Amino acid sequence: MVERIPENIEVIGKETLYEKFFRVDEYLLKYPRYNGTMSRPISREVMERGNSAGVLLYDPDRDRLVFVEQFRVGVFTAGAYPWVLECAAGIIDEGETPWQVVIREAKEEAGVTVTDLEPIADYFASPGGISERLYVFCGRVNVDHLPKYAGLENEGEDIRVVVLSSQEVEQMLNQGKFNNALTIIAVQWFVLNKDKLREKWGKS
Numbered sequence: 001m002v003e004r005i006p007e008n009i010e011v012i013g014k015e016t017l018y019e020k021f022f023r024v025d026e027y028l029l030k031y032p033r034y035n036g037t038m039s040r041p042i043s044r045e046v047m048e049r050g051n052s053a054g055v056l057l058y059d060p061d062r063d064r065l066v067f068v069e070q071f072r073v074g075v076f077t078a079g080a081y082p083w084v085l086e087c088a089a090g091i092i093d094e095g096e097t098p099w100q101v102v103i104r105e106a107k108e109e110a111g112v113t114v115t116d117l118e119p120i121a122d123y124f125a126s127p128g129g130i131s132e133r134l135y136v137f138c139g140r141v142n143v144d145h146l147p148k149y150a151g152l153e154n155e156g157e158d159i160r161v162v163v164l165s166s167q168e169v170e171q172m173l174n175q176g177k178f179n180n181a182l183t184i185i186a187v188q189w190f191v192l193n194k195d196k197l198r199e200k201w202g203k204s
Contacts, residue, residue, distance in 0.1 A: 008032055012041055023048040046131055053135040054089030055102035056120070056186035057112060058166075059143040060201045065169050065190070066143060067183070068109045069160040070151070080179070085162060087136075087183050098122075098135035106139055110161050111147040116140035116201060120189045125181070136186050140201055166194060 013028040026045050030038050057066035069085045076082035090105040092098060099117060106114045120136040143163050151157025164172075170191050178184050190197070 006032055008038070010038070017045065021049075044129070046129060048131050049091070051092045051098075051133045051135070052089055052125075053092055053098035053101040053105075053137070054087040054182045054186065055106055055114065055117070055137045055139040056087050056183075056190055057106060057110060057114070057139050057141045058190065058197070059141055060198050062143055063166050064143045064163050065166060066110050066112060066141060066146065067162045067164065068150070069162055070158060075179075083160075084180060085178065085183065086180055087186050089134075089182060092135075098137070102135075102137050102139060106141065108152055109150055109157070109159050110141075111150045112141040112143070114139035114141055118197060118200075120186055123181075123185070134182055136182060136189075138186065138190060138197065166190075 009032070010030045011027060012030065015026045016023060017026050018024040024045055024047050026043060028041055028043050030041055033039050058064075059066070066088075067085050068088050069083055071082050072084045073082070075084055088102070088105045088109040090101050090108075092101050102117065103114045106112050116139065118138040118140075120138055122133060122135045124130070125132045125134055146161050146163060148161060149159060150161055151159035169187055172178060173184070173187050173191065178187060
């Protein structure tokens with residue numbers, strides 16, 4: 001059920017603090033409290049980066065999943081190993097649908113063609129300070145003739161394409177090997193829905 005946004009949220013002011021690849025806006029606002037009164041004015045900063053879409057790539061005929069591995073600067077600055085195993089994903093450009101994005105990104109980042117799409121979920125990346133909404137899918141692909149490396153040179157991408165069996169992926173999930181929300185959500189959904197998905201896509 002989609003809740004209606006209350007009309008009495010009062011935006012007192014808004015200022016753009018930073019704008020480059022991302023944009024950071026500072027809001028001064030008041031909102032209705034649970035006890036029926038209005039909150040005092042509060043200041044909140046929000047990073048605006050648009051919405052994104054990602055896809056867990058699955059070959060039901062060979063029972064293999066495809067991931068992409070690439071350097072992530074946020075992970076590096078957090079002091080962790082910065083090459084991250086992920087689902088193919090990208091930012092939704094103006095005029096694009098989430099479906100179009102994941103088909104494009106699967107081709108650019110993993111060198112595969114998506115022939116079927118199954119919606120998994122949509123969620124907010126970090127509701128307290130980021131406006132980004134992510135749309136997650138499972139996409140049917142054929143893992144034959146995959147490239148070892150992919151990505152767009154003009155976007156500075158250097159991507160390793162990784163193919164794993166569904167058993168390996170489930171084991172990695174149970175061992176906590178995935179460290180990003182998009183991939184964890186997609187893989188958890190896959191483990192719960194694999195049999196129904198294979199039946200739908202013609203594999204028992």
